[in-house]
Amino acid sequence: MNAKDYYTEHRRLVLGVFSVIFLVAAWELLLTYVFPVNPFFFTKPSLIAEAFKEQVQGAKLWHDLAISSRAFLWGFSFAVIVGIPLGLVMGWRRRVEYALDPFLTAMYASPLVALAPLLIIVFGVGVLGKAALVFLLSVFPFVFNVFAGVKSTDALLINVIRSFGGTDKDLYFKVILPSTMPYLIAGARLAIGRGLVGIIVGEFYAASEGIGFAISQAGDTYRLPDMFVGIIILSVIAVVLTEAMRRLELTVAPWRAGEEVR
Amino acid sequence: MKLKTFCTEHESFILGTGFIVILLALWESVPLWYTLPKGMALFFTTPSKVAAAFQQLLINGEIEKHFYVSAIAFLAGLGLSIVVGLPLGLLMGRSQTLEALLDPYVTSFNASPRIVWLPLMILWFGIGIWSKIVIVFAGAVFPLLINTYAGVKNVNRVLVNVVRSFGANEWQLMKVVVLPNSLPYIIAGLRLAIGRAILGVVVGEFFGSSQGLGYMIASAATNYKVDVVFVGVAIFMALSVILTLAVKQLESRLASWRPETAKTF
Known part of the structure; x- marks a missing residue:
């Protein structure tokens, strides 16, 4: 029973x-x-598990992951540093919104990953090229989500703060920031997904190390189990990061989980 | 006075286009006030050069040729993802067992970048249209499936019960209640799917193709033909913006009567 x-x-x-x-x-x-099994075209879980064990014990996988995450973190941090203020200003100043909105919307809607070959060729195959790509892909979710967050701030609350003689600082820290927070986290979740695409495409295109490079190299040399190991690790990282953001969203603002601005 | 009222009325339009025009003008004028070092000059181009390259590629039929290849991969992949994603989303929304069985795959695939599968797809399907179609499909199917599912889940229980009480079977229920009610969600899913599909076409053609606009960009970049790169990027940009706006239009028309916004993932 x-x-x-x-x-x-x-x-x-x-x-x-x-x-x-x-x-x-x-x-x-x-x-x-x-x-x-034709080992050049297909593989099975036991072989993947074997390759996984081998790679986890080796040093190359960790090195590749470190390389990729460094480029990712650089690009992502710059996206945060640039995207959040831009979104705040756009949400707070109507004229800035009018001026920037069409341009940034067009950029956000378009597949900027198409610039990958150019960026890699200009900035090289190292950290800089990949970081530039990650930045370009992940900055717009921040801009637009923070923008929407500021826009959604309750005007009544702003008036209350003003009437009770609150300073601009109070306004920002007590009203605008808290109401923007859930949007910001949703933006971060989107930005993580897009940033990962940037890293992968950058490393597929041209690299000498990194997890994306490891995957494409394993494919080129018909080492399918190794390729699956790379794919699985990358997918797990993506799922964990996205899920963590979703949880954070749920704790910060349970009433609007799963919603997105654009 | 008249000019002033015109300006305040169309402020957003004037500022929006003005900003883009100024940006383009600044870009165009860079060589006038700054001589680039030799190394950088190789990677630099101006909007007028891009326009000239666009005209030239249009005349010699290059763009047309690549465009067809990309468009076929896009349409085939998107079509396939509609054919698979829509029914599967409906079924997952209606059957809890199926939902529980498929949920682990849908969630994990949706959260992870599908692009990582590209080398494997190239290995399996070779360089050419099939690996592209599969990667476009893999990108576009999940937004469609998840939104359709969310739409079905959001259908008013009362309506379902009413139709059931009057003796409708599952098929009629689908046709009369479920499908019309989840349409706004499906359209929202379609908008996301279009973006993902274009991404799939671009990246698929970077690596797994010898034709198409993405290939044109990649090969131009390796030959330092920066203006051609920007022609390709501009075409993709224009297409994405146009398609997204078109679907948004459809969305707002369909959603005008419903108070809550469609969930998008």
Whole structure:
């Protein structure tokens, strides 16, 4: 009886875990017993696990990850430093909004990743080129989300602060910042996704180290298990970061989780 | 006086276009007030040179040729993602079992950049249209699926119960209540999917193609033809903006009567 109760209570979890286990098992069994594996074109979970173990123990994977995250952090930090003030000014000053909105919207809507080859060629295959790409891709979510956050600030609250003789500092720290916070976190979540695309594309295009380079090199040399290891690690990082942001969003502003500005 | 009222009425338009015009003019005038060092001059171009390159590529048919290749990959990938994402989203919204079974994959794929699969796709499908279509599909299918799902989940329970009480079967329920009610969500998903699909075309053509606008950009960059790079980027920009605006128009028309905004992921 107990097992049944457990099932009805955690139905989602049980079914989800079951479906993942089923898929992995089916993949492994099919390629072991039904079709013989052609190691140049396909691989199976046991081989991936082996490659995973080997790579985790080796130094190259960690080195690649460090290289990629350094470029990511540089680009991302600059996106934060530039994007948040820009969004604040756009939200607070109507004329600035009018002037910048069409231009920035066009930039945000367009696939700026198309500039990747140019950026890599101009800034080189090192940290700078990749960081520039990450910055370019991840700055706009910050701008537009902070912008929307400021816009959504309750005018009544602003008037209250003003009437009670609050200074500009009070206004910013007590009203505008708190009401912008959830938008900012949502923006960060989007920016992480876009920044990761930037890193990957930059490293696919031209690099000598980094996790994206490791994946594309493994592909070029038909080392499929290694390639899957790279893909899985990168996906796990992406999922963890995005999920962390979503959790943060839920704690900061549970009433508007999952909503996005544009 | 008249000029002044005109200015205040169209302030946003004037400031918006004015900023872009000033930016372009500044860019154009850079060589006039600053001589670039030799190394940098190689990477520099001006809007007029980009326009000239655009005209030339248009005349010799280069753009047309590449555009067709990209457009086919875009349409095929997006079409495929609609054909798969829409029904799957509807089913996931209606069946809790299916939702629980597929949720781990949908969530993790949606959160991770699909571009990482590109080398594998190139390995499996070769350089050419198929690897591109698959990567476009992989990018575009999740926003569509998730938004359709969210739309179905958001359907008014009362309406569902009413239609059920009058003896509708699942198919009729779908047609009469579920689909019309989730349409705004689906359109919002489509808008996101278009952006992802264009990204897929660009990156797919950087690496897995010998034709198409993305290939044109990548090969121009390696040959230091910076003006051609900007022609390609400008075309992608224009297409994205036009398509996004078109879908937004559709969205606001459909959503004008509903108070809550569609959830987008």
